[in-house]
Amino acid sequence: xxxxxxxxxxxxATTYRYGALTWLLSGGICLLGGWLGCCLIPFCLDGxxxxxxxxxxxxxxxxVYRRL
Numbered sequence: 001x002x003x004x005x006x007x008x009x010x011x012x013a014t015t016y017r018y019g020a021l022t023w024l025l026s027g028g029i030c031l032l033g034g035w036l037g038c039c040l041i042p043f044c045l046d047g048x049x050x051x052x053x054x055x056x057x058x059x060x061x062x063x064v065y066r067r068l
Contacts, residue, residue: 003058004062005055005060005062006057006058010056012053013054013055014052014054014057015030015051015054016046016052017049019048019049019050019067020068021049021068022043023042025042026039026043027031027039048067050064051058051065
């Protein structure tokens with residue numbers, strides 16, 4: 001894509017951050033009896049986290065993909 005800030009052709013850099021889906025899944029597992037550490041599994045899986053896209057050149061945040 002083309003960065004809207006520095007106008008360079010880039011492939012975005014992605015980072016993962018805990019989002020609403022991570023916390024809801026963790027709470028749901030805890031309520032269903034997985035309180036002995038199983039409720040921490042969503043915090044280890046990238047598929048449960050929000051994705052932040054940034055430009056590798058200017059470090060500007062280009063977008064956020066929220067799972068929920």
